[in-house]
């Protein structure tokens with residue numbers, strides 16, 4: 407668990423972070439979202455003491471980090487840097503092994519863990535002897551993640567982990583990251599300025615502006631209960647796509663007709679509208695079966711899906 411209590415940081419006359427407090431539960435992913443310069447990176451770096459706050463306290467698993475040696479603290483926290491930050495003259499294997507070597511792991515243990523991560527992150531085995539410039543941007547990002555995960559820390563800090571990638575690669579790696587078991591076990595704070603990415607990866611989003619928190623909540627709360635005009639406008643440009651991501655089959659369940667298909671594999675009601683549309687688009691069937699609570703199933707086609715979604719939307723507006 408991570409807890410920030412009223413942390414602030416000033417650089418000269420710039421109040422980079424102003425009285426920021428939040429808690430991140432175990433195994434939760436909190437995404438710091440906001441425009442450039444709003445204080446996201448400074449906030450993140452105060453969690454592993456790369457920057458010392460002027461005021462406030464940070465606790466990790468109940469311990470005040472101020473009472474811990476910064477180097478020891480950092481070896482216990484995974485950190486994915488902005489712009490990847492691999493050592494250019496180290497091979498990939500050497501880049502991944504930096505912290506294990508500091509911790510005096512033996513060679514066999516380092517080798518076994520490195521090979522395990524290479525497989526999990528879908529990097530080619532021969533990349534271990536290569537140098538960072540010989541890999542693609544996407545592969546370098548995976549190495550950056552492998553380096554942060556190598557000691558299996560319970561806390562992971564990620565600063566724009568996919569920032570250097572084109573949109574297509576970014577979207578596919580986001581999906582891959584989301585499915586990675588190692589990440590599901592971790593308490594994560596991640597920085598991004600990309601709204602779609604925040605909605606894809608966050609359990610909760612912390613929206614910031616000018617060093618302050620504007621709103622913290624689930625993606626759904628931010629969309630349907632924005633606290634002020636800033637929060638509303640921040641999401642306005644991509645609203646429909648974001649709604650497709652947060653609204654799930656279980657939300658629109660009451661609006662779906664009770665027509666049932668008897669055969670075919672059932673999809674989970676946890677599926678969001680976006681993924682349901684993708685599945686319908688790529689399926690050779692015009693209807694798919696979704697299973698809800700009490701073993702009830704419903705069939706969806708494009709028309710029913712859109713209708714159900716629109717009815718759900720209307721209800722949110724009128725609430």
Ligand SMILES: Nc1ncnc2c1ncn2[C@@H]1O[C@H](COP(=O)(O)OP(=O)(O)OP(=O)(O)O)[C@@H](O)[C@H]1O
Pocket residue numbers: 417418420421422440441442443444445446447448449599
């Ligand atoms: N070392 C520093 N010295 C002086 N000013 C700094 C320093 N680091 C950050 N700042 C300033 O503090 C403010 C917050 O910066 P920060 O990097 O935390 O923002 P950010 O939201 O992460 O932005 P970005 O997405 O562009 O990285 C900015 O005005 C920035 O110029």
